[in-house]
Amino acid sequence: xxxxxxxxxxxxxxxxxxxxxxxxxxxxxxxxxxxxxxxxxxxxxxxxxxxxxxxxxxxxxxxxxxxxxxxxxxxxxxxxxxxxxxxxxxxxxxxxxxxxxxxxxxxxxxxxxxxxxxxxxxxxxxxxxxxxxxxxxxxxxxxxxxxxxxxxxxxxxxxxxxxxxxxxxxxxxxxxxxxxxxxxxxxxxxxxxxxxxxxxxxxxxxxxxxxxxxxxxxxxxxxxxxxxxxxxxxxxxxxxxxxxxxxxxxxxxxxxxxxxxxxxxxxxxxxxxxxxxxxxxxxxxxxxxxxxxxxxxxxxxxxxxxxxxxxxxxxxxxxxxxxxxxxxxxxxxxxxxxxxxxxxxxxxxxxxxxxxxxxxxxxxxxxxxxxxxxxxxxxxxxxxxxxxxxxxxxxxxxxxxxxxxxxxxxxxxxxxxxxxxxxxxxxxxxxxxxxxxxxxxxxxxxxxxxxxxxxxxxxxxxxxxxxxxxxxxxxxxxxxxxxxxxxxxxxxxxxxxxxxxxxxxxxxxxxxxxxxxxxxxxxxxxxxxxxxxxx
Amino acid sequence: xxxxxxxxxxxxxxxxxxxxxxxxxxxxxxxxxxxxxxxxxxxxxxxxxxxxxxxxxxxxxxxxxxxxxxxxxxxxxxxxxxxxxxxxxxxxxxxxxxxxxxxxxxxxxxxxxxxxxxxxxxxxxxxxxxxxxxxxxxxxxxxxxxxxxxxxxxxxxxxxxxxxxxxxxxxxxxxxxxxxxxxxxxxxxxxxxxxxxxxxxxxxxxxxxxxxxxxxxxxxxxxxxxxxxxxxxxxxxxxxxxxxxxxxxxxxxxxxxxxxxxxxxxxxxxxxxxxxxxxxxxxxxxxxxxxxxxxxxxxxxxxxxxxxxxxxxxxxxxxxxxxxxxxxxxxxxxxxxxxxxxxxxxxxxxxxxxxxxxxxxxxxxxxxxxxxxxxxxxxxxxxxxxxxxxxxxxxxxxxxxxxxxxxxxxxxxxxxxxxxxxxxxxxxxxxxxxxxxx
Numbered sequence: 001x002x003x004x005x006x007x008x009x010x011x012x013x014x015x016x017x018x019x020x021x022x023x024x025x026x027x028x029x030x031x032x033x034x035x036x037x038x039x040x041x042x043x044x045x046x047x048x049x050x051x052x053x054x055x056x057x058x059x060x061x062x063x064x065x066x067x068x069x070x071x072x073x074x075x076x077x078x079x080x081x082x083x084x085x086x087x088x089x090x091x092x093x094x095x096x097x098x099x100x101x102x103x104x105x106x107x108x109x110x111x112x113x114x115x116x117x118x119x120x121x122x123x124x125x126x127x128x129x130x131x132x133x134x135x136x137x138x139x140x141x142x143x144x145x146x147x148x149x150x151x152x153x154x155x156x157x158x159x160x161x162x163x164x165x166x167x168x169x170x171x172x173x174x175x176x177x178x179x180x181x182x183x184x185x186x187x188x189x190x191x192x193x194x195x196x197x198x199x200x201x202x203x204x205x206x207x208x209x210x211x212x213x214x215x216x217x218x219x220x221x222x223x224x225x226x227x228x229x230x231x232x233x234x235x236x237x238x239x240x241x242x243x244x245x246x247x248x249x250x251x252x253x254x255x256x257x258x259x260x261x262x263x264x265x266x267x268x269x270x271x272x273x274x275x276x277x278x279x280x281x282x283x284x285x286x287x288x289x290x291x292x293x294x295x296x297x298x299x300x301x302x303x304x305x306x307x308x309x310x311x312x313x314x315x316x317x318x319x320x321x322x323x324x325x326x327x328x329x330x331x332x333x334x335x336x337x338x339x340x341x342x343x344x345x346x347x348x349x350x351x352x353x354x355x356x357x358x359x360x361x362x363x364x365x366x367x368x369x370x371x372x373x374x375x376x377x378x379x380x381x382x383x384x385x386x387x388x389x390x391x392x393x394x395x396x397x398x399x400x401x402x403x404x405x406x407x408x409x410x411x412x413x414x415x416x417x418x419x420x421x422x423x424x425x426x427x428x429x430x431x432x433x434x435x436x437x438x439x440x441x442x443x444x445x446x447x448x449x450x451x452x453x454x455x456x457x458x459x460x461x462x463x464x465x466x467x468x469x470x471x472x473x474x475x476x477x478x479x480x481x482x483x484x485x486x487x488x489x490x491x492x493x494x495x496x497x498x499x500x501x502x503x504x505x506x507x508x509x510x511x512x513x514x515x516x517x518x519x520x521x522x523x524x525x526x527x528x529x530x531x532x533x534x535x
Numbered sequence: 536x537x538x539x540x541x542x543x544x545x546x547x548x549x550x551x552x553x554x555x556x557x558x559x560x561x562x563x564x565x566x567x568x569x570x571x572x573x574x575x576x577x578x579x580x581x582x583x584x585x586x587x588x589x590x591x592x593x594x595x596x597x598x599x600x601x602x603x604x605x606x607x608x609x610x611x612x613x614x615x616x617x618x619x620x621x622x623x624x625x626x627x628x629x630x631x632x633x634x635x636x637x638x639x640x641x642x643x644x645x646x647x648x649x650x651x652x653x654x655x656x657x658x659x660x661x662x663x664x665x666x667x668x669x670x671x672x673x674x675x676x677x678x679x680x681x682x683x684x685x686x687x688x689x690x691x692x693x694x695x696x697x698x699x700x701x702x703x704x705x706x707x708x709x710x711x712x713x714x715x716x717x718x719x720x721x722x723x724x725x726x727x728x729x730x731x732x733x734x735x736x737x738x739x740x741x742x743x744x745x746x747x748x749x750x751x752x753x754x755x756x757x758x759x760x761x762x763x764x765x766x767x768x769x770x771x772x773x774x775x776x777x778x779x780x781x782x783x784x785x786x787x788x789x790x791x792x793x794x795x796x797x798x799x800x801x802x803x804x805x806x807x808x809x810x811x812x813x814x815x816x817x818x819x820x821x822x823x824x825x826x827x828x829x830x831x832x833x834x835x836x837x838x839x840x841x842x843x844x845x846x847x848x849x850x851x852x853x854x855x856x857x858x859x860x861x862x863x864x865x866x867x868x869x870x871x872x873x874x875x876x877x878x879x880x881x882x883x884x885x886x887x888x889x890x891x892x893x894x895x896x897x898x899x900x901x902x903x904x905x906x907x908x909x910x911x912x913x914x915x916x917x918x919x920x921x922x923x924x925x926x927x928x929x930x931x932x933x934x935x936x937x938x939x940x941x942x943x944x945x946x947x948x949x950x951x952x953x954x955x956x957x958x959x960x961x962x963x964x965x966x967x968x969x970x971x972x973x
Contacts, residue, residue, distance in 0.1 A: 045727060046727070046882075047727040047883075047925060048882045048883050048884065048925070049883075049884055050883050050884055050885055050923050050924060051884075053923075061922050062922075062923075067727050067729070086919075086923065089885070089919035090884060090885060090919075090923065092919075093884045093885045093887075093888040093889055093892075093919075094884050094888070096888050096892055097888060097891070126908075126912055126915075127892065128899075128906065129892065129895035129896065129899060130895070132891065152884065153881065153882075153884070153887065172722070172881070174881070175705075175707075175722075175879065175880050175881040176876060176877065176878070176879040176880070176881045176887055176890065176891065177876070177879070177881065177887050177888055177890070177891035178881075179881035179887065
């Protein structure tokens, strides 16, 4: 394609677009509003919702913007009365058989039909006839439930399974106004990307079994972050409120994940919530766990142990789940303050690290293995895991500091590792989640320090191809926990006056929490919802 | 009434049972034009067809030569599809042509394929047309044996293969891109345009879709030349056309007449008028999608593209449905709305939801539950279904509603007011409405 641009005027604004750009692309890329349901930038053009109507000068009929390519000098508008009227009726056709069960619909609050109705609603319902009856609560598969009456047959989900996941489970069956989405005979909607269909469903027809009925979306805030489920580093949005985190959705980044994320990545909110978390510092000695301690106190106590040990008696275990800034600070403490290079890389996925499913999922289940490797190389560290095992067995390593992984779903070896680490004379275990197996492992002495999760801190990850991605703190679940940087300072015997670490600003997942979102103060006033608790 | 007669140009030998077989067909001039055409330059055939003024006989009336001209000028493989999915209610001309003269269509197709340099063609036949399918299959076998199909046809170096594909009974597969989807093994749903089939059609290759009658005419344009063909009809509506006359006439059937033939002569002359005591009330001139004409309009209409367009209707597929005064227009419309509700493919929202809505309103009127505002609502809904969808089915469903309601408004108002038909003796037989079956 040549570099020449095509000039056009949209709603009075002159624009230059690449040749071959459709009107809807030109409009959405230039922040112009246009109603649409079936068009999705990551899917082929269906042209069936007939909502993205525009008027083109010289053409008496309104056209759909999704299948009309911008040509030189084209004058386009979607604000004329003619267009508005077309959209108004187009929307009404969508609504006449829609059940309008917004009060019990999970999509309410983020529904395409509601959004467009505010702008283009006819407001005078004229449909007096009985609505079409279709199937409700259809179990499509392990992750998704379908309500056919809410469905507007935009075919986005069908095209997704056809074009993106390439699993072809979904189809539209029957025709006319009794057409319905469904799975082909004997199949279930069961693939590693199935929940994307819920994201792209513009209405409440497809709902996630994990999220449905848990929260009203207007009681949720969202924040951008980077998925820590594998080394792809998909850009995602996490949705949360004071009760915790509730769901994860993909955020578009063409350089990394396009518009999608995998179903595995949707679970990364779960281990962040309080029920999985290490809430307090703890100590182990004389055969039992005792005295809960403040995180900072626990860390300062741990520092005393380190100070009393010789350099080669100290070892540090890291995983690819922390930020570059944490690696930097921790390695600085150990290499420069304690003069030890006994730093070991805990990496159960090493053998499968090169696996890739062709879309997003990678075998390395850590978001920052590349960052850890860079940091280790920077500090001149080159160790073997076997040395740690033999060091622990022989008793050479006495003070073992372990920065535990967060994603316990992806670390299947934590029980064994608890037993291994327990051999140290004193185990300093810094962890954000409750470390599986640590309660039953035979330990000598240990200090447990609660850490913050990726959702609670700023930082950068380096993904498999070397993209440095910055993310910001979204919310705080365990307020007392420490970040890795704070821990490093405390272990070094320093106060928590932390200098800000400069972060490279390449691919950012900037926070864009919606300004119009309801604050939680409002929520507190709502007795019913407040007392309802978790469903 | 003036003595109206048919002009048997295409149908000259249709009365001969032998015309169906290869021998009988050849005895009456068959395959002579193929021999002639294979010696011509393909472009010369296209030019001749363009010059003849032949317009598509399937319904849209688009210039055939111009359609062929849209094909890319390269050697990319291309397909010729014959649209024999004759589904427009009231139309039964293609069926007769395929049953009585399958070789006529095959010859026309081979000539057309040669002109557009297509090595493969399909005849997509309506699933219910058993006899047509059998006749075509037999004729194609004969044509292969005689060397009119296959490799190196009549020593010209031109190869062509032809197959019959049986539809599965969906009206929408008569829409050319719906037909292409169906032929590709997909659900019979029209495709988004652009790209148009001539650029990207069957299997994403350039494709020409023509009606049975259109392709058969090509043979005669080659035989007699464009100038001769233009002697029939008018400047913009050249040639003869087959009309399927049905409804309340005494002699329904297929009649071939030159275009611009008076409608009056068709109904009262060829059709033999009405039963004693009945008189003309309305005419649907071009298949069920064409807006209805009142008796007064019908009496001054001529059967050509421009006159009917001027009257706000269309020539369409040439299916003339005659309605006499014993019919209730509300019931007639209910028949049509039921049909379109049943046949909408469900892709585009305005059509999927609109056809059902119209049908439900009309049936609600029919069952005596009509509200006064329903009449205006029918017009509004139909108006907003027009020109908003991928294919013309939405328009086809909307146009009859608009014309019936505006032209016979009194009957609709009476039905809403009284809860019964204005026409005495018409039984209430609701069909469709909310309960469209699968």
